[in-house]
Amino acid sequence: EDKVVQSPLSLVVHEGDTVTLNCSYEVTNFRSLLWYKQEKKAPTFLFMLTSSGIEKKSGRLSSILDKKELFSILNITATQTGDSAIYLCAVVNSGGGADGLTFGKGTHLIIQP
Amino acid sequence: NAGVTQTPKFRVLKTGQSMTLLCAQDMNHEYMYWYRQDPGMGLRLIHYSVGEGTTAKGEVPDGYNVSRLKKQNFLLGLESAAPSQTSVYFCASSGDRATREYFGPGTRLTVT
Numbered sequence: 001e002d003k004v005v006q007s008p009l010s011l012v013v014h015e016g017d018t019v020t021l022n023c024s025y026e027v028t029n030f031r032s033l034l035w036y037k038q039e040k041k042a043p044t045f046l047f048m049l050t051s052s053g054i055e056k057k058s059g060r061l062s063s064i065l066d067k068k069e070l071f072s073i074l075n076i077t078a079t080q081t082g083d084s085a086i087y088l089c090a091v092v093n094s095g096g097g098a099d100g101l102t103f104g105k106g107t108h109l110i111i112q113p
Numbered sequence: 114n115a116g117v118t119q120t121p122k123f124r125v126l127k128t129g130q131s132m133t134l135l136c137a138q139d140m141n142h143e144y145m146y147w148y149r150q151d152p153g154m155g156l157r158l159i160h161y162s163v164g165e166g167t168t169a170k171g172e173v174p175d176g177y178n179v180s181r182l183k184k185q186n187f188l189l190g191l192e193s194a195a196p197s198q199t200s201v202y203f204c205a206s207s208g209d210r211a212t213r214e215y216f217g218p219g220t221r222l223t224v225t
Binding site for chain 2: 090101102103
């Protein structure tokens with residue numbers, strides 16, 4: 001059974017701080033890892049990572065995957081109150097078992113002004 | 114493009130009642146999914162479909178049925194609602210299995 005573990009489960013920081021969110025996984029036949037941001041409603045897509053060691057960046061957010069050690073990190077620099085959300089990590093396997101994403105429980109990030 | 118839409122947005126049911134949640138997507142995606150999200154549990158896959166006329170079970174399928182009669186629609190049914198089915202339900206679609214999924218706005222269901 002595929003498994004995704006995120007840490008920490010919750011985090012409170014001050015505006016301007018840098019945060020690192022962690023995602024480790026156990027999945028048969030790994031295909032890709034995705035990060036989503038969830039505010040009040042639906043998760044919105046941030047990154048999809050398939051190759052080890054290649055950083056994806058979008059503004060103040062960046063993410064990298066380590067396929068050897070089976071984890072990914074999501075970095076947010078110069079945090080703003082609008083970054084407050086639940087950050088979800090999910091993996092896709094390449095065959096066998098159910099399709100769809102296997103999600104971690106999420107990291108609830110709160111940015112205080 | 115509306116993307117993925119869900120109806121209704123909110124619903125309150127009594128134990129034993131039935132209902133159907135409708136998901137529609139206008140992106141011509143082959144894959145569609147139903148997830149439930151409970152506090153502290155993340156999203157869990159209920160059922161999914163890899164194309165019109167196909168359905169398959171996910172991680173937590175018990176108590177739910179689905180149908181995909183048209184490519185753009187994916188229906189989730191509860192035949193006899195139970196309080197344990199109180200949750201937020203998300204529909205999603207994707208063009209391929211390993212690509213990003215697009216999520217609908219969610220349906221908040223309460224079963225009393």
